[in-house]
Amino acid sequence: xxxxxxxxxxxxxxxxxxxxxxxxxxxxxxxxxxxxxxxxxxxxxxxxxxxxxxxxxxxxxxxxxxxxxxxxxxxxxxxxxxxxxxxxxxxxxxxxxxxxxxxxxxxxxxxxxxxxxxxxxxxxxxxxxxxxxxxxxxxxxxxxxxxxxxxxxxxxxxxxxxxxxxxxxxxxxxxxxxxxxxxxxxxxxxxxxxxxxxxxxxxxxxxxxxxxxxxxxxxxxxxxxxxxxxxxxxxxxxxxxxxxxxxxxxxxxxxxxxxxxxxxxxxxxxxxxxxxxxxxxxxxxxxxxxxxxxxxxxxxxxxxxxxxxxxxxxxxxxxxxxxxxxxxxxxxxxx
Numbered sequence: 001x002x003x004x005x006x007x008x009x010x011x012x013x014x015x016x017x018x019x020x021x022x023x024x025x026x027x028x029x030x031x032x033x034x035x036x037x038x039x040x041x042x043x044x045x046x047x048x049x050x051x052x053x054x055x056x057x058x059x060x061x062x063x064x065x066x067x068x069x070x071x072x073x074x075x076x077x078x079x080x081x082x083x084x085x086x087x088x089x090x091x092x093x094x095x096x097x098x099x100x101x102x103x104x105x106x107x108x109x110x111x112x113x114x115x116x117x118x119x120x121x122x123x124x125x126x127x128x129x130x131x132x133x134x135x136x137x138x139x140x141x142x143x144x145x146x147x148x149x150x151x152x153x154x155x156x157x158x159x160x161x162x163x164x165x166x167x168x169x170x171x172x173x174x175x176x177x178x179x180x181x182x183x184x185x186x187x188x189x190x191x192x193x194x195x196x197x198x199x200x201x202x203x204x205x206x207x208x209x210x211x212x213x214x215x216x217x218x219x220x221x222x223x224x225x226x227x228x229x230x231x232x233x234x235x236x237x238x239x240x241x242x243x244x245x246x247x248x249x250x251x252x253x254x255x256x257x258x259x260x261x262x263x264x265x266x267x268x269x270x271x272x273x274x275x276x277x278x279x280x281x282x283x284x285x286x287x288x289x290x291x292x293x294x295x296x297x298x299x300x301x302x303x304x305x306x307x308x309x310x311x312x313x314x315x316x317x318x319x320x321x322x323x324x325x326x327x328x329x330x331x332x333x334x335x
Contacts, residue, residue: 003116004316006059009049012320015061020116025073028123032085034335035135036310037065037114039323040143040170041258046109047320056110063089063107065114066129066138067335076123084129087114088288089142091125095289103284107142115316117335127291130299140305140330141294144170145178146286148233149294151255152178154281155231159183164220164247165233166240168195170330171257173306175233176204181301187220187229195328202306210243217243228252245278253279310334 001022006014025031043062066086069079079085090098092105104110105125112119129138148171157163163179164187165172172188179186180203187206188199196207206223210216221228228249234241235258244254286294297303306329311319316333323331 001117002313003060006047006057006061008057009047009059011048012317015047015317015320017314017316022118023120025071025076025120027074028076029073029120030069030076030079030085030123030126031071031073032065032067032087032119032121032126033070034065034067034114034117034119036067036139036332036334037062038139038144038170038330038332039319040064041323042143043108044320044324056112059108060112060114060116061108062113062115062333063087063109064139064142064144065119065335066135066141067119070118073123078123079126079128084131084135084138085121085126086129086138086142086291087119087121088125088127088291089146089285090287091122093287094124095287098284098287106285115333115335124288127288127295130295132299132302133305136307136310136332136334137305139332140170140307141298142291143285144330145174145298145305146291146294147171147257147283148174148178149297150286150290151175151233151257151281151283152182152231153290153293154283155253155255155279157182157184157231161185161230162187162224162227163231163233164189164229164244166235168192168199168328169235170306171235172233173199173202173329176202177303177306178297181297181303184230187223189216189220198328215243215246217246220247221249224249231255233257248278251278253281255281255283257283305330307332 069083093102107113162185165175188204189210191211208216232244232254234244308327308329310332
């Protein structure tokens, strides 16, 4: 089979297309003929060796993909040949709280990922995908959509609540769509007025350009009449955390997810978390049960994932470059 592999974690030049033997499913595994894969910001970190849980080389990259079951191993009862499925980001996190050992089962990190023509998943590490979605759309779900789902559900978002989300990448736009489906009001930030306008077309109620509005956290709070935001989808990291804390309401939630601002050497003040009794919740994708719950919500609301661009398999490097350039939504590779 054709696959992409990182022989070493040394940047995009280390990504090579190779020929590998077709994998075979073991007991309680399924073999999937992959149809599409999508990229996350995490994949850019992995390829440069900056992902602390990833030490495996050589490595087939990417965590997110969807395809058709081609064969099933001994003991498999939940899937059959022909089923349309997506792999779970964590192959061993089925439900409940996650352990360090389960975190080591991440695709494209602790074990080989999905940028290949065939992939084996553990039976408990895959889900059936909603019938109305294409393979390209379903490939966007395992990391970005499940992350947004966990952030919103842990904060118990209700109709009338306000959600603040950052940027127009995959997690942020899924948070926007899911929050609106729940009846929430959504404020979104971006450095591009054009992208803010596109986000409003998707349902965002307010947009704040953080490049022209330095105190965007204060502005977001003003947009709630001074009450503050119920749940901040915090994707920037230390470079944006102070503004997120400023935006949140008393007893609100800040969902810590990403490091899009890089790793600046600064220590943001956490005093607002103390004085305003904030809950700061770390979000790391989610379990198989969360993925299944997400899929039911997507189908009930007929939510269409936002795809920036689809690249052919032979142009996977260009997909990475598009992601780095700042995509609106998800970047997908057709397999």
